[in-house]
Amino acid sequence: MSNDSDNQRLSPLQREEYVEQHHLFAVLGERMKENMPAQEVLAAVREEVLATTKLPMAIDFLLSELKHTGAFADGMRRLGHYFTPFQCYVMSEAENDKRQFDLRVALEVLAKEAEYRASEATRQGLFIYQLEVLCRNRLGYDQGLDAIAADPSYTSEWAEWIFTVRRQIGLVDLADLLYVRSEFALERNQHLQQSGSPVPILFGIQEGRIAWANRRKDPLLLFAAMHRHLGYPAVPRPANADPEERLLPTLARRVEQMNARIQLLEEEQRGGIDLERFYVKPPAEDAAGDST
Known part of the structure; x- marks a missing residue:
């Protein structure tokens, strides 16, 4: 039988990375129930997680992507050396407005998976x-x-x-x-x-x-x-919640996306949009890539 004693390590990251990933996804899910903006939650979790892990750099990059696009999945895909394809897929399905997949449930799913990876x-x-x-x-x-x-x-x-x-x-x-x-x-x-x-x-x-x-x-x-x-x-x-309550995470994402678009319109009115930031690789991504 193929077992976990072969040369390939079961999880590509160290255990402490998954412990902190579990904390990230769990806190995001809990505080989104309180209607806290995702950007504020990420900034707070950024200060809570261990600085010896790669997660703070990943959060910095996700924050930047969230401000520009209002979504998590694309940023997670660009950090493919840190987040797995399955994690990115779950998040992208939760952010897909055509799916009836609650973002809070998706975060619980990712938190539970990270917790399992951190154990045996x-x-x-x-x-x-x-x-x-x-x-x-x-x-x-x-x-x-x-x-x-x-x-x-x-x-x-x-x-x-x-x-x-x-x-x-x-x-x-x-x-x-x-x-x-x-x-x-x-x-x-x-x-x-x-x-x-x-x-x-x-x-x-x-x-x-x-x-x-x-x-x-x-x-x-x-x-x-x-x-x-x-x-x-x-x-x-998913818990049996008020159907209107399920709309709150979707509405929050749309508000963040609208804020990002408004910022671009304001920049254009002030004299043009600085396109360089969309083409130059962010330093946070370079640092995370070099460290893994």
């Missing part, structure tokens, strides 16, 4: 969590699984299998996709043990048993069984 995380648990995020929140499987496969936490064997899941999900039962790549399936088929498994084994006996027991069932039951028996992290669920 496994690739099996990380994948199950990320896949459940897509399922529960009805996010796009194509782009979502592409983002998961691009996560540097996964080996090439994992990435290849995730692309297989992307092609077959909806056509093949999810539990079957997990089961056939488990040690439990290998144990049940003795002839595979004698001839050698034709495909890499990615899941253990327990994951295989749970997948076998949940064949032809709702995938959410499979995830729930993984939580109960293996302690894999559960995906945060």
Whole structure:
């Protein structure tokens, strides 16, 4: 079985980075419920996180992007050495006005993932969590699984299998996709043990048993069984809140975007917009890139 003792480290960053990332996303989510502007929250968290991590430099860059665009996702993508493709995808879906994906739920999702990475995380648990995020929140499987496969936490064997899941999900039962790549399936088929498994084994006996027991069932039951028996992290669920309250984060983002546009109009009236700041790479990004 492919395990986490290989040469590739499970998480691309040090543990303290994920501890501080968890703090960032958790505080953002909590204070947005209080209708605090995201820029003020970021500036406050910038002073709270450890200066020995790379997160303060990342926050400086995100603040700059937020002032210009009023969004997080584009800035996170430009810091691809620090934020994973899955983190960027979750944030971009939350900021997509066509999606019914609450930004506060997205921040809880990212906080929970960072917390799991800071603990004794496994690739099996990380994948199950990320896949459940897509399922529960009805996010796009194509782009979502592409983002998961691009996560540097996964080996090439994992990435290849995730692309297989992307092609077959909806056509093949999810539990079957997990089961056939488990040690439990290998144990049940003795002839595979004698001839050698034709495909890499990615899941253990327990994951295989749970997948076998949940064949032809709702995938959410499979995830729930993984939580109960293996302690894999559960995906945060949206609370039953007032529908009008869900509009507040969207309205706050739009206000910030309008403020950014008004600033550009004011600069144009004063004699023109300084375009150099949009083309010259910000020092914060250079510093973060050199340090990682």
